[in-house]
Structure formats: structure tokens, C-alpha cells
Amino acid sequence: MGKIVINGGKRLFGSVCIHGAKNAVLPVMAASLMNEGVTVIRGCPDIADVRAMCGILNHLHCKTDFKKGCLVIDTSMAEYEEIKAEDTKQLRASSVLMGPVLTRFGKVRLAYPGGCSIGSRPLDIHLHALKCFGASWSVSEDFIEMETTGLHPSEITLRFPSVGATENALMAAAAQCGTTVLYNAAKEPEIESLCAYLEKCGAVITGAGTECIRVRGKGVLQSAEFFAKPDRIVAGTYMAAVAACGGSVYLQGVTPSLCRGFLDVFTGMGMDIRMEGEAMLVQMYHRPVNLHKICTGAYPDFPTDMQSMVLSVASVGEGTLILKEQIFENRFKTVPWLKKMGADITLSGDSVLVKGVETLKGSEVYGEDLRGTAALITAGLAAQETTVIHDADYILRGYMDLCENLKGLGAEIEWENS
Known part of the structure; x- marks a missing residue:
């Protein structure tokens, strides 16, 4: 150290x-898994959390190229892999991979996220949101496992406006044909940034920045460019x-x-x-x-x-x-x-x-x-x-x-x- x-x-x-804001960039990096093309993130900070997320995406067989504030992510050859503790222990934001990995591969096995030990930060709100889309889940001492035979739009009420759970729900909703309504959503600027990116990918979203967000998903998302505030x-x-x-x-x-x-x-x-x-x-x-x-x-x-x-x-x-x-x-x-x-x-x-x-x-x-x-x-x-x-x-x-x-x-x- x-x-x-x-x-x-x-x-x-x-x-x-x-x-650029790391809490805006990290969920967009995760969301890039839901399209099969190239995502470009401009104004991307060269910080350890971004490098750690690149490592996880590389583990999932994505290609990343990071130069002078521009991060290029190619997910066209992505393949499913279990996301282990050595990948997640330094990165709390690895929890936002649950929705995108589940959406793309129909399953996810994720070691508990790490990052800073500033509190319990339970993931039950994330799990509840994804269950509403049709996912089943189980938890063990070390892993969270989720699977689905097909996700569907839903109406979801979060018990607390969790930023990460809101992000997971938005990403899952964007990739489902039909309309999802999310109540008691987080209102942070980073939520608005993610919604703007998902709209570029083809979703239609209203209410970003309010407690009620409506998402009309596209099903198959297109690649897009993102500028970090x-x-x-x-x-x-x-x-x-x-x-x-x-x-x-x-x-x-x-x-x-x-x-x-x-x-x-x-x-x-x-x-x-x-x-x-x-x-x-x-x-x-x-x-x-x-x-x-x-x-x-x-x-x-x-x-x-x-x-x-x-x-x-x-x-x-x-x-x-x-x-x-x-x-x-x-x-x-x-x-x-x-x-x-x-x-x-x-x-x-x-x-x-x-x-x-x-x-x-x-x-x-x-x-x-x-x-x-x-x-x-x-x-x-x-x-x-x-x-x-x-x-x-x-x-x-x-x-x-x-x-x-x-x-x-x-x-x-x-x-x-x-």
C-alpha cells in the first residue's frame, strides 16, 4: 500500500x-454487455475501479481498450463465466453486473461484491427487483446465483431508493420488449446518465431523475457512445x-x-x-x-x-x-x-x-x-x-x-x- x-x-x-464520474461510468460498462457491438465511453477516469471492471469484462471474454480518457468495449465475443471473488473483492460496483449478465446469458453466479467496508449494504433490493422480472435466485455463504428461462417486463416497487438496484432494474428493463414501471427509484444524476445511455441503445425512458421511471424496452439493444459528466x-x-x-x-x-x-x-x-x-x-x-x-x-x-x-x-x-x-x-x-x-x-x-x-x-x-x-x-x-x-x-x-x-x-x- x-x-x-x-x-x-x-x-x-x-x-x-x-x-468523469466513476459512478456513472461503471454501470454503463456493465450495460455494454447487453449489446453485441462496441461501446465507447469518453471522459472515462483512469482509476482502480474502472480498471477492475475492465478486468471482469475481460474475464467474460470482452475486449477493452483504454487510452487517454476513452474506453472502448467490444462485447461481440462475450461468453458466460462465473464471476469469482478475486474479480469482485475490490469492486462494490460489480453488483451492477447481475442484471446485464442475467439478461445476456440467462444466468449469473457472482461472488459477493467487495470495495469499501462502510456498512452491510445488503443486496436484497437488487434480488427483489430482478425476481420481479422472472429470475429465480439463491444465496450461499460466498455466492449469489440467479437464473431465468426468460425475463419479462414488470412493475417494481423498491423498499428503498437504492442506486445499484435501480440501475440493475433499468438495465434489465431496457432489454425486455414491453413496458416496465419502477417505483421509489433512485434519483441521482448517475441514474439520469444511465437512462440517457440506455435510450441511445434503443430503449424509451420517461421519468429519469424522479421516483417513478417508465422503461419501454427494445429487446435487442444497439451499441452507443457515452460521455461521462x-x-x-x-x-x-x-x-x-x-x-x-x-x-x-x-x-x-x-x-x-x-x-x-x-x-x-x-x-x-x-x-x-x-x-x-x-x-x-x-x-x-x-x-x-x-x-x-x-x-x-x-x-x-x-x-x-x-x-x-x-x-x-x-x-x-x-x-x-x-x-x-x-x-x-x-x-x-x-x-x-x-x-x-x-x-x-x-x-x-x-x-x-x-x-x-x-x-x-x-x-x-x-x-x-x-x-x-x-x-x-x-x-x-x-x-x-x-x-x-x-x-x-x-x-x-x-x-x-x-x-x-x-x-x-x-x-x-x-x-x-x-
Whole structure:
């Protein structure tokens, strides 16, 4: 595992281009299995999760070619294979392969997805959705198995607006002749992106971005090209860094609407945000002001993926903040490390009470998940003296050139291979 060394206390100035959204790209990569041609994804980030999904597609005898932000996937020679633990253990998004593999081959045997251990993240919502299409399933200690003699359109109500389950249902629906109606669907921008791709493939979809989505499937899907929008959580990560450190940074290609759900949190903490041309300018020249309470929730509420970074910002904010986590039960792994750096945080069940301190002190800490590692980077940038983040490879799952980009903004930060 690599480590990140930060000499903190520097304000950030300059411009950064926000790369394509991994949570938009990964389901499109999975959906490419449902056509027998070539899918082209432009603006694709070169991150570990994308490479891991390429590996799974290669295992299924697809060809992938990835150069300079352009990923080409040829599924014309795809063949069924069991998707084993060595393929899924690093990638939670491997769960979105269930619908496409089942649709193309009539069966799927998938080892439980891995990724970050931030909570149980049960797959029962995915299984319920696919069962409604006519699939039968069984689960064992290590595998999920599904099969079908033929899927059919359906009306499906999700008990929770799960992003992954919504994606699996949309992909399965697009490949069935007839109309599927999905109730209590997830409304994230990444859902809208997937729907736009599936429409290019031939499906007719209404209601994307709302809780009720109708899909008139085509049966046989055609190949298509997909352009990935900027990653809103990556944009939020840079915003958190500026909020904690101070400075003025242009986020290229980012709009306020893309950052819905957390933009008001940063403005409430005192950040000045405005559009200038094709970039969003974020500025902070004073200590953040902590809001009274923030609760995570399904989109358009405050995203759980931003929780850890805002926790770092609040640690150096003025006043107190109660932060309640309502999505994942194990997303406060950074708390002990932030406390080691001098943060005043009290953890109680699904909530933390943060009493802001004027400054954090550099320390040796450990990354334990993707967003938690980003939060430790945020804290290290704001801290005095040197912070060393061990086990930092988690950051490679979702961020491209993060250390280099921060260095370009004036941070003293280095990646070192352990």
C-alpha cells in the first residue's frame, strides 16, 4: 500500500479539471454487455475501479481498450463465466453486473461484491427487483446465483431508493420488449446518465431523475457512445479542501446543479461559490462556520459520500455540528484518526458531535475506505506540520491524479510507494 505525506497549512489557489464520474461510468460498462457491438465511453477516469471492471469484462471474454480518457468495449465475443471473488473483492460496483449478465446469458453466479467496508449494504433490493422480472435466485455463504428461462417486463416497487438496484432494474428493463414501471427509484444524476445511455441503445425512458421511471424496452439493444459528466463527489472533495484550508479554486466543467445536496452545506459554512464561464469558482478566506445539524440521505439530500470530508471541515470550523449518518452504519472510521489529529469529536450511534478547534496537528493515520482517505487528506491539508496517511491506495479507487492536482493548487503533498 502507498502512503501520502502532507505538510499542511497552505491555502489553495488555481484551477482543476474534474474528471468523469466513476459512478456513472461503471454501470454503463456493465450495460455494454447487453449489446453485441462496441461501446465507447469518453471522459472515462483512469482509476482502480474502472480498471477492475475492465478486468471482469475481460474475464467474460470482452475486449477493452483504454487510452487517454476513452474506453472502448467490444462485447461481440462475450461468453458466460462465473464471476469469482478475486474479480469482485475490490469492486462494490460489480453488483451492477447481475442484471446485464442475467439478461445476456440467462444466468449469473457472482461472488459477493467487495470495495469499501462502510456498512452491510445488503443486496436484497437488487434480488427483489430482478425476481420481479422472472429470475429465480439463491444465496450461499460466498455466492449469489440467479437464473431465468426468460425475463419479462414488470412493475417494481423498491423498499428503498437504492442506486445499484435501480440501475440493475433499468438495465434489465431496457432489454425486455414491453413496458416496465419502477417505483421509489433512485434519483441521482448517475441514474439520469444511465437512462440517457440506455435510450441511445434503443430503449424509451420517461421519468429519469424522479421516483417513478417508465422503461419501454427494445429487446435487442444497439451499441452507443457515452460521455461521462464530471464527478460530483470529486468536485465536492476539492470544495472540502478549499473550505478547510482557505483559498480560491476554479472547478472546470462543474455547475451548481451538479453539486445539489451539498452545495448549500458549503455556502452555509461560509464558502463563496459562483459561476465564471465554464468553471465554478469556490472561495474561502475565513474559518468555516459549522451548521447546527446535517443528515445524510438519498438524493437530493446530503450525500453519504460527502459525509467524511465535511466532518474534516467541521473539525476546524467555528462552533458545533451534529452529523447524522442515515445510509451506512460504519461510516465513521475516520473519527479516531481525526481525534488523533486534535479534533474534538464525540461519536454516539449513528451521529457525531463535532466541536470545532482552531487547528489540527499533523499525525500518522491510516486510510480505511475511499472517502475516509479523502477526508484524511482534507484534514492533513488543513493541519499544521506533517501528516502521513498510510494504506492510502483506497484513494486510487475513485480519484485520478488527486495528489498531483492538489500540488498544482499549492499544497505540499506527495505520494510515496511503501
